[in-house]
Amino acid sequence: MGFPYDNGGTWTDVSGPIFMGAGTAMPGTFAVIGIVVCIVALAIGQRAEAAKYAKHK
Amino acid sequence: MEEQLAELAAKVAELEAAGGGAALTNTMFAEAYYYLTIPLMIIIHAGFLAYEMGASRAKNALSSGVKNILAFAFVIPAFYFFGWWVYWAFPTGFSLSEGPNGISGAAYAGSIALAWGESAAYMGPNTEDQIDGVFWGAFTLFAATTASIMSGAVIERIQTVGFVILAIILGGFSWTLAAAWGWHADGWLVTDWGVHDFGAAGLVHAVAAFFALGVLINLGPRIGKFNADGSANDLPGHNMPFTATGLMLIIVGFWGFLMARLVVGGEAWSWGGNYTTIYGTPTNLGALAFNILMSVAGGIIGAWVMTRDPFWMMSGALAGIISCASGLDIYYPALAFIIAFGAGIILKPAAGILEGMGIDDAVGAVTVHGTIGIYGMLLLGIFASGYPAALGEGVATVSFVGQLVGSVVFVAIGFITGYVASLILKIVGMLRVPEAAEIAGLDTVKVPAQAYPEGIAASAPASQ
Numbered sequence: 001m002g003f004p005y006d007n008g009g010t011w012t013d014v015s016g017p018i019f020m021g022a023g024t025a026m027p028g029t030f031a032v033i034g035i036v037v038c039i040v041a042l043a044i045g046q047r048a049e050a051a052k053y054a055k056h057k
Numbered sequence: 058m059e060e061q062l063a064e065l066a067a068k069v070a071e072l073e074a075a076g077g078g079a080a081l082t083n084t085m086f087a088e089a090y091y092y093l094t095i096p097l098m099i100i101i102h103a104g105f106l107a108y109e110m111g112a113s114r115a116k117n118a119l120s121s122g123v124k125n126i127l128a129f130a131f132v133i134p135a136f137y138f139f140g141w142w143v144y145w146a147f148p149t150g151f152s153l154s155e156g157p158n159g160i161s162g163a164a165y166a167g168s169i170a171l172a173w174g175e176s177a178a179y180m181g182p183n184t185e186d187q188i189d190g191v192f193w194g195a196f197t198l199f200a201a202t203t204a205s206i207m208s209g210a211v212i213e214r215i216q217t218v219g220f221v222i223l224a225i226i227l228g229g230f231s232w233t234l235a236a237a238w239g240w241h242a243d244g245w246l247v248t249d250w251g252v253h254d255f256g257a258a259g260l261v262h263a264v265a266a267f268f269a270l271g272v273l274i275n276l277g278p279r280i281g282k283f284n285a286d287g288s289a290n291d292l293p294g295h296n297m298p299f300t301a302t303g304l305m306l307i308i309v310g311f312w313g314f315l316m317a318r319l320v321v322g323g324e325a326w327s328w329g330g331n332y333t334t335i336y337g338t339p340t341n342l343g344a345l346a347f348n349i350l351m352s353v354a355g356g357i358i359g360a361w362v363m364t365r366d367p368f369w370m371m372s373g374a375l376a377g378i379i380s381c382a383s384g385l386d387i388y389y390p391a392l393a394f395i396i397a398f399g400a401g402i403i404l405k406p407a408a409g410i411l412e413g414m415g416i417d418d419a420v421g422a423v424t425v426h427g428t429i430g431i432y433g434m435l436l437l438g439i440f441a442s443g444y445p446a447a448l449g450e451g452v453a454t455v456s457f458v459g460q461l462v463g464s465v466v467f468v469a470i471g472f473i474t475g476y477v478a479s480l481i482l483k484i485v486g487m488l489r490v491p492e493a494a495e496i497a498g499l500d501t502v503k504v505p506a507q508a509y510p511e512g513i514a515a516s517a518p519a520s521q
Contacts, residue, residue, distance in 0.1 A: 019181035027181065028173030035138055038131065046218040046487065052503040053216075056494035 001026055080323075084187055087321040091191035097313020098198035100306055102129050105205040108303030109510075112420050113296035116498025117213045118508040124220050128204040131221050132228035136197040137180070140229040141170040147237040148244045160518060188326060195317040199236070199261060200228035202314065207263035207475075209420035211272055213292075214279050214495050217503070219487035223478055227268050231474040233261040235467050240335055242447060245407070247336060251453030252463035253447035255334050256382025258433035259464055264471035266427025270416070271475030275483045278417030280495050289412050292419070295513075302368035304371035308353060311378055312320055315345055315385060328448055337448030351390040352381040352397035359401020360364025366405075372421055373401035376429040383437040383460075387444060390397065396436055400429045427468075434464045437489050 004022040005014050021027050078381050106125045113121040121298065132140075145166035155162035169179045169189065179189045204224035211220065239246040239260045246252040254260050283289055294300055319340065322330045328337035356377020360369045377397030381388055388396070408424040438460030446453050453459065482488040494502045 005182050015184050017178045017181060017183045019183075020179070022178065025173075029178035031138060031172040034134060034172075038134055042131075042218055042221060045221075049217055049503060053491050053494050056497055057491050 072300050083321075083323045087324050087327075088187040088191055090321050091195050091317060093187070094313040095191070095194045095198055097316070097397065098195070098202065098310050101202055101310030101314060102205055104303045104306030104308075104310060105208065106303065107306060109209045109420065110303075110326045111296035111303060113212050114292065114498075115144065115295040115508060115513070116500055117297060117507060118500065119504045120217070120499035120502075121212045122218055123504060124215070125208055127217065127221050128208055128224040128228075129201050131225055131358030132201045133197055135225040135229035136200045136233075137193070137207060138172060138229075140200055140233045141180075141193055141196065142166045143230055143233040144237050144241065145170045147234055148241040150238070150245050156241075156245075157248060158242050161237070161241060161243040186325070196236075199257070199314070199317070200232060203261055203265040203268075204228045206262065206422055206426050207269040207272065210266075210269040210422040211276055212419045213499065214486060214489055215272075215276060216384030216482075216487055216490055219479075219482045222274060222482065222487070223268075223475070226474060226478050227265060227471075231268055231470055232261055235264045235470050238466065239463055242335070246459075246463050246466060247446055248453060250459035250462050251455050252459050253336065253385045253437060253441060253446050253455045254434060254463065255318055255336070255340070255386045256378075256384075258379050258430040258437075259320070259384035261437040262379050262382070262426035263430035263434070263464065263467045265421045266425075266430060266466045268475030269418070269471075270423050270427065271472045271477075272479040273416050273418060273423070273434075274476060275479040276489055278415065279419070280492065282417045283415060287415065289417075293394035301367050301371050304368075304375060308371075308378070311375075311437045312345075312349065315349060315378075315382070316342070317344075328336050333448070334386050336446060338386065338445065344386050347390040348381055348385045348388050348393040351394040352377040352385075355394040355397030355399075355406075355498050356380065356401040359398040360404055361401070363402050364405050364437050364465060369405050369421075372425050373404055376400040376404050379426060379429045380433040380436070382430075383433050384441055387441060392440065396433070400432060403432070409449040410445050427471075431464045431468065436465075472481065 001021045001024070003009060004020070017023065021030065031038065047054065076149050087491055102125065106122055109125055110118045110122045132156040146153050146163045149163035153163035155165060160164070167176060169176050171177070172180045175413050179186055202461060204227055207223065207227055208220070238244045239254050240257070241247070241250045261299065274388045279292060281290060282292055318335055319342065320328055320337070322328070322332055322335045327333070330342045331339070353374045354377070356373040356375070357370050360373025360376070364370070377400055380400035404424060407420070407428045411418055411423055416423070438455065438457035441455045442457060444455040446455050479488055490499065500508060
């Protein structure tokens with residue numbers, strides 16, 4: 001990753017995407033990880049919630 | 058002569074530079090315009106948070122709040138990962154084909170609204186793109202609002218994660234599909250039926266409300282809401298001032314919500330040089346100022362005449378805006394006032410009818426957003442009949458039949474997706490909390506904090 005422009009490390013004449021990983025497969029990788037984080041967070045939340053309810057059946 | 062030519066060339070260069078500066082200023086204004094709608098719309102969520110915590114009994118106050126906070130948090134990434142794509146992919150229907158304006162369909166959506174591949178360039182910081190981020194932000198807040206509309210109806214007995222899953226489906230797919238069909242310039246409801254729903258009475262409010270109704274049928278009423286003979290009991294929330302203040306905050310936030318429906322002029326993506334609606338038809342902020350204020354007033358007064366109850370008066374304010382939302386761009390303010398007054402009048406009786414059917418909508422969300430949303434959609438079909446629904450020649454015009462078709466479609470999208478999703482959650486045991494937990498109070502069961510650790514004792518006045 002790092003600076004996405006191969007221009008000697010300057011902002012001069014930079015135009016277009018400036019985020020880390022621009023133009024590579026990294027945005028997609030981050031997106032997949034982000035989706036997985038959401039799903040895992042819900043799964044953990046559901047497990048904890050179910051455990052609480054189990055004490056109040 | 059050469060000197061004069063040089064002077065002329067310098068003058069032309071100066072004018073060109075000034076023109077470029079003006080263009081840049083306009084671009085920055087457009088960007089700032091939509092950016093500022095985002096915090097304004099977050100005020101809606103502050104309002105829903107206060108409103109629903111206040112409308113809950115003290116034993117459930119924090120768990121209701123947790124639900125709101127999580128809906129907000131999960132709808133945002135859901136809209137980033139797939140909701141934005143749905144809006145651009147589906148306008149022409151399930152065929153995912155390109156529409157007449159060439160800004161829809163799977164191929165187009167895949168080129169601008171996915172967080173991976175080439176389109177990732179439009180889904181993150183980009184010096185050449187000053188608009189997609191703020192557009193996405195505004196639409197994300199619309200999505201989060203639909204989840205909050207559903208949220209109030211189901212308080213005090215729904216499971217947290219089950220609710221979050223429903224919020225993701227509603228915010229990421231259901232309302233987005235409705236918006237693609239009834240809001241997008243290529244939307245088939247707009248191009249074929251002349252549907253006009255500028256302020257989203259149908260495609261946000263009714264979709265969310267009927268989604269909630271589908272959920273409520275599977276969820277069932279709170280324990281103690283209905284007696285054996287079917288009569289209903291009042292289960293008052295623990296903090297009416299908090300609820301009324303929350304409703305007022307929602308109304309404040311609605312100024313951002315409605316402001317974001319305008320398309321700023323003068324940009325490559327604009328419909329021309331001035332403000333337009335999302336359909337490309339002419340309007341301006343003045344239209345909103347006139348009609349929002351008059352509809353708020355009409356709704357409050359109508360509800361006051363009917364109920365004298367501050368809860369319904371503030372709900373009447375919201376209902377007033379929703380009743381006129383479809384045509385806030387074209388109503389005459391006095392007509393907006395009358396329509397909103399009518400909404401305030403029918404609000405509580407309509408809620409009573411729903412309650413009489415055994416539906417426990419804890420905050421009247423189905424009535425305020427659903428019944429009134431459809432009321433507004435249909436009235437626009439009467440009063441705005443013949444108005445061109447979009448920009449250009451030979452476009453479909455607004456009609457009662459078109460608004461009726463749009464209403465049926467919005468209700469169906471909301472109800473079917475809400476009913477089916479909640480039925481699945483019910484089958485897998487993720488919809489309703491156990492009876493003992495509901496009786497004990499959800500804060501005690503699952504929230505590691507206390508709403509009122511010192512109770513809510515009234516303090517004595519200081520001595521003189």
